[in-house]
Amino acid sequence: MRGQHTPTSPWQNVAPARKLCREVKVSTMTDKGSALRRCFPHRQIWLKCVILLLRERRSEGCTCAMARRKDPLTQARPKFTELNDLISERLFYSRRKSSRWSRERVRTNGGKALFATDEWFAAAENLIKAGEPEWRPDAFTDSGKWMDGWETRRRRIPGHDWAVIRLGVPGVLHGLTVDTAFFTGNYAPRFSLQAANLTPEEAEIPHWKSKLGGAATPEMLKQISGLQSQDWEVLVPMTKLHAGHEDTRYNYHAIDNRGSWTHVRLNIYPDGGIARLRLYGEARPNWKDVSPDEPTDLIAMVNGGTCLGYSDAHYGHPRNIIRPGRGVNMADGWETARQLDRPSILEADSDGMLQMPGCEWAVFQLGHCGYITHIEVDTYHFKGNYPDSIRIEGTTEKPHGDWGQATWYTLLPPQKLCPHTQHFYSEKNLETTGSFMYIRVTIAPDGGISRLRLWGYRHNST
Incomplete structure (x- = not known):
């Protein structure tokens, strides 16, 4: 059955935190973090707000400590080079x-x-x-x-x-x-x-x-x-x-x-x-030739899928993960740099998820608005550098620069990943199966994936 949209909860504390940062007359993230700690005594909420604000500043092109890394793929290159190469x-x-x-x-x-x-x-x-x-x-x-x-x-x-x-x-x-x-x-x-x-x-x-x-x-x-x-x-x-x-x-x-x-x-x-x-x-595929009852990879590059933005692409651009076929090698996938603030000793929770600050994300526009019923995540070739987990969210709103401003709905809740493996998730694994046009893929804490497939049915009204 088509599920009802349920907003993703981690963003609920961002609004007061953002308002606080505007009111506090400080310029560095260290000072803002201290101000947040005073106003949010609960350590978990305070850390969550700091991480989300750092992520927002990174998407806006800041040069704070966590976002100082420069992407060699985008330096001095026009914005259109972020799109797919249609002649390859x-x-x-x-x-x-x-x-x-x-x-x-x-x-x-x-x-x-x-x-x-x-x-x-x-x-x-x-x-x-x-x-x-x-x-x-x-x-x-x-x-x-x-x-x-x-x-x-x-x-x-x-x-x-x-x-x-x-x-x-x-x-x-x-x-x-x-x-x-x-x-x-x-x-x-x-x-x-x-x-x-x-x-x-x-x-x-x-x-x-x-x-x-x-x-x-x-x-x-x-x-x-x-x-x-x-x-x-x-x-x-x-x-x-x-x-x-x-x-x-x-x-x-x-x-x-x-x-x-x-x-x-x-x-x-x-x-x-x-x-x-x-x-x-x-x-620009001819969607008139595709039946609404036929399962289609809605995010595929050949079906019009496009990467709109990302947090990091140090070793490989996220547009690679929507290419056809399986990856040729690690360069034919999306791989980020290692998180610079990772703990000296790593710990995991009761579900086996690593407890680390930070994550990396990429936002995609689907080739056609539609309902997603099955997901495939492939870490082919990524054996010592695969992410610990992945989360996938969706929305019908078009994000404008600040990707956190959109209302994102959880499609696939956090899932542990394995090296060099195709991971398949059916409709029973999905939290929401409503109609989406934009997708945000979040990997934690960092690493690389080779391919992403979002199988579903195109929406009749578009």
Whole structure:
């Protein structure tokens, strides 16, 4: 049966604590903690308020002792890079056997390079590799220096080089990164990006086989001209690129067009090399094709799930846990740094839960509002660094910056986790099974998880 929403109780003491901190004319968290201790003599309530206030300050970007850690993934990078990479080759998945609760028979391919005018030094398919570019100083091929990216020959005929790439999943693009890593004297001076939303029939591209040291023949160019890709929507006009040195390799560009796309055309002017292309955005599946009576992973990236915020992503971004398939390794999951204020001697309560201050959290928007009936938490690869426990909450309110301000309802109460294990929770384990649009995942005290699946049924009214 669909349960009734019951607000999560730990937030009940935050309002008076927040009011007190505004009234007390002190600037440091140490002074505010002392003030809280005087007004809340009960030690458990006092500690709870201090921890929650520290968590709020962390989400607001404070530099207090517990939140001073800087996330290397987000420093000096635009906000859109926090979204999913829709062009990655790693989006390949098949849900035929992905979960004990799935009856779906959907198969989707990852991003794929479909055509390139020239691949003399390096193939266009390298652009969408999931891993970071490599540098091999002594590696050479019959065509010349081996490069981990797409590099064309020095053009000696009119025109410029371009490639057509299919997205891993149709979606809305918010921004891109053109990475010219290690292309220092041979990078493309300029680029532009075009896009189209093609039906399967329109996307029929003549057979083209990537070949190092090769180039498109006049016959191939005539066949590909049927796509009229030169007339596709321009998302990024001709823009200057920078050399692939460590401090200049990342070329960011926001995309304002909010159309949904399936294919892109990457133009380089006139020739040269690029290491990686990242297209950040949100998947836009056709929910009309999904029956309300069919169980669906509502948080999956390919179904439109998106990470909106988090407390820490020191070793791995939380957006990884909604990727398709099981994790490739620990880097393909969400992992935080260790809590700096952990006790010297750890203790557990009668239920086996560690008694430690602090926790880490991540907030997600579901691909579609719906009822969650089953949950899967996978700690695959996390053997010595898995969290002690996990709690999952939900809401229909859209959080705005301060994630604690929303009214969160407990979906899955705290559960002990095991290393390198798939944990399955059915409806009998859930405290609330109402309709949700936003989810907060809290791990305690820290650590990493590989995947999260929230199986349920989409809400008819949205």
